[in-house]
Amino acid sequence: MPKLELLEYYKKMFERNIVLDFQGAISQDMLVGMAGLIRSKFAQESCHAKTVKRIFSTFVEMAQNIAHYSAERVKLKDRATDVGAGIIVVTEISGTYTITSGNLVEKESIPAIIEHCKKINAMDQDELKLFYKEQITSERAKGKKGGSIGLIDIARKSNHPIIYEATPVGEINSFLVLSVRIDEEMEIEDG
């Protein structure tokens, strides 16, 4: 009889405080279900309402990025269009929530994404606000779907740099990891 490795897996998830770990095609139904699960779980565990909303919001933007832009496309039987696949992990360690996404991206798109992250990471909240407004009023004209605005919004809600890492996988693609940290809301806010 093959050994069931669930106890090991359980221990790993427990040690790393993994709240949610999903790998696969992210259909809209799946996304709505997972977002709802996250909201319920953190609301029940007495997180600050603002923190719950920010985790929810960041999760939705990151999961939609995978669904729209992952180079790994999956055709689901009840749909005309394919959806993106990847991995999304939510962890919680003593009041710090981390949402990490991983998905395939064509190598040629990687430099622009990394440049975008670097630009965002170098900005303070006021600069991010201006950048957001500039992008939201101009981006559609350039024929993009909006992934770069998503990252600005994520950075505005996080107050921490976006951590990024791209690892080449085969000839065409790299595996892009983006990680965002959200701290539990304190009583005093610096605005």
Add this chain to the structure above:
Amino acid sequence: MDNLHLAKTKHTMAINFDKENGILEMAGSSYPENALDFFGPVIDWIKNYITEINKKIVMNISLNYINTSSTKCLLDIFEILEQYHKSSGSVYVNWYYEENDEDIFETGEELGEDFHFPIDFISYKN
């Protein structure tokens, strides 16, 4: 033209646009798979109302959560309202936000700051 009613779902807002009194209500969360698909008919309705009915518009927006692609569509709607306002149409926007929900309040404030029609911010307790 008909009134526009779309039932609320987990990821799309309830839409209730009434051509008789010009009250346009949008309430709930918005993070559909494709925001343009969802907001297309909503935007068309507003354009038709302006052309065919050409009366006062009172837009009541009460958001729980809005993603970035939906925010962009809302900005498109505000641009249409701005044009109508400039051509002396009556436009009033009431932006409802849950008390202490700074993110939704700020989204409204930022969206509204480049426009000239009146926007009232109204907090409510859940």
